[in-house]
Amino acid sequence: MSEVLFLGTAGARYVVAKQLRASAGTLLKVENDLLLLDPGPGTLVYLAKYKIPLEKIKVIVLSHQHLDHSSDLNIIVDAITEGGFKKRGILYLPESALKEPVLLSYLHSYLVKIEILKAKTFYEALPFKFKTTCKLNHSVETYGFLFFLPENKVLGFLSDTGYFEELSEEFKEVQILVVNVVREKPLDGVLHLSIPDLKKLLQKMKPETVILTHFGMTMLKANPFKVAQNLSKELKIKIVAAYDGMKFVIT
Numbered sequence: 001m002s003e004v005l006f007l008g009t010a011g012a013r014y015v016v017a018k019q020l021r022a023s024a025g026t027l028l029k030v031e032n033d034l035l036l037l038d039p040g041p042g043t044l045v046y047l048a049k050y051k052i053p054l055e056k057i058k059v060i061v062l063s064h065q066h067l068d069h070s071s072d073l074n075i076i077v078d079a080i081t082e083g084g085f086k087k088r089g090i091l092y093l094p095e096s097a098l099k100e101p102v103l104l105s106y107l108h109s110y111l112v113k114i115e116i117l118k119a120k121t122f123y124e125a126l127p128f129k130f131k132t133t134c135k136l137n138h139s140v141e142t143y144g145f146l147f148f149l150p151e152n153k154v155l156g157f158l159s160d161t162g163y164f165e166e167l168s169e170e171f172k173e174v175q176i177l178v179v180n181v182v183r184e185k186p187l188d189g190v191l192h193l194s195i196p197d198l199k200k201l202l203q204k205m206k207p208e209t210v211i212l213t214h215f216g217m218t219m220l221k222a223n224p225f226k227v228a229q230n231l232s233k234e235l236k237i238k239i240v241a242a243y244d245g246m247k248f249v250i251t
Ligand SMILES: [Zn+2]
Pocket: 064, 066, 138, 160
């Protein structure tokens, strides 16, 4: 059985800066291997706190280069490879993140492989199999992901984006959808999803479970647990709000 561990559930500048929620990204466990998605500030600390065996992290995936998704990448690469003594890990990231660069050049050779993410492309680093979505509507090159799990379920990660009509099509095959819902209400010019955006999306698709995460201040003030509960009732879909350290088991 596969597992998702939310090391952190913070999104947006203020919640990250004040660490009102941790910003340590998400771990996906398939069979006995780990994939780390979007290692933001504090990831190394929380991996230690939860006693995660670093050598089991086989894959690191960056949805985009923003600091709350990438700031701990360098130290994580150093840590999982024992300072480069054990060549380990495959890193997947958008080309713009590699060009930025989010990874210091001397760390490149520590990894087994660095692979550039492209839109709507299938990747395999067994036991992990995943596909990128189209380019999302964010201020930098950003992708969402569909993970194909051994339980014959598809787990979707909808990263930072403004709402657009094709989103439901991109994630139509998922049973479990993790959504970065930064804002309670939409704000013009902010390329993040809000609760009304999520409602629009869920009118066009019906996953078994939706997990909300990556909360900004307006979501924290609204209480993500209550928001999820109300949405569940209204839309008749199981919707939960992630919290730091939450484990979700897929059977
Ligand atoms: Zn972002």
